[in-house]
Amino acid sequence: MKQGTIFWLNILANFRKGELLLDIVKETEPFLRYPKVFSPLAENSYRRYTTFEIPGIQKLPSTFRGVEEFPWDGVLIDQSTRKFLLLAAFSSPEEITAGNGCSDMETEALIRDAFSAYRSKGDVSCWLTDYFRIAFPMALVQSLNDPCNGCLEGGYRAELFLLFLADDYTSTPVSIGSWEEFEREMWQRMMGEEGQAPRAVFPSVFSVGEPSVEEHHNTAQTSGRMDFGNLAFLGIHKHNE
Numbered sequence: 001m002k003q004g005t006i007f008w009l010n011i012l013a014n015f016r017k018g019e020l021l022l023d024i025v026k027e028t029e030p031f032l033r034y035p036k037v038f039s040p041l042a043e044n045s046y047r048r049y050t051t052f053e054i055p056g057i058q059k060l061p062s063t064f065r066g067v068e069e070f071p072w073d074g075v076l077i078d079q080s081t082r083k084f085l086l087l088a089a090f091s092s093p094e095e096i097t098a099g100n101g102c103s104d105m106e107t108e109a110l111i112r113d114a115f116s117a118y119r120s121k122g123d124v125s126c127w128l129t130d131y132f133r134i135a136f137p138m139a140l141v142q143s144l145n146d147p148c149n150g151c152l153e154g155g156y157r158a159e160l161f162l163l164f165l166a167d168d169y170t171s172t173p174v175s176i177g178s179w180e181e182f183e184r185e186m187w188q189r190m191m192g193e194e195g196q197a198p199r200a201v202f203p204s205v206f207s208v209g210e211p212s213v214e215e216h217h218n219t220a221q222t223s224g225r226m227d228f229g230n231l232a233f234l235g236i237h238k239h240n241e
Helices: 003-013 093-097 105-117 124-128 132-144 176-191 213-222 236-240
Strands: 074-078 083-090 157-164 231-235
Touching: 083 093, 093 132, 093 176, 105 124, 105 132, 124 132, 124 176, 132 157, 132 176
Parallel strands: 083 157, 157 231
Antiparallel strands: 074 083
């Protein structure tokens, strides 16, 4: 297993505060064959899928679109912490930017709402065109985590992983350096300022149940404002940091 994938799996292993969801951090890759964790694979190759299931969610908001259209790579549900994680993986920058564009008014409104909620200082037009395949899942997760939309009536929160894969894992001729350059430009245009992607992972803005002391502190600090707390953006080059 390549180091970039191991890094991502270690982050995933922290999804339950240090407890492994499955025995997935191994030298082999049997986790790719668990259909209850990731979408079924064709010929054991990692590719993108259109299947989408969130067991346990009692109510989805009316604004939740793209269930069949967007090719989710995986959905993972943690009944213990009442969170679910969405995974969207990209094997090349061209996969993100080619043939994109938002032509639906409701989807555009969803993305514009997310642009505002995440307090982006970037260019909203690039969310709707060049980086639509990134902006759309970001907007969906923001919508799912909005208490006004009713999803939290089921007691769950959503987390999003955007997984950028390089040729050391997919055999796709995209180098880590190429991804780094692309990501810098993408986040600068989307978020503005220095163009840095959010680095916060799993804070507790929308905790359910009895929060821990740390969760209570984090919730108090962030209560009343939408931050990047619901998103985890990871590039596989981060394992070198």
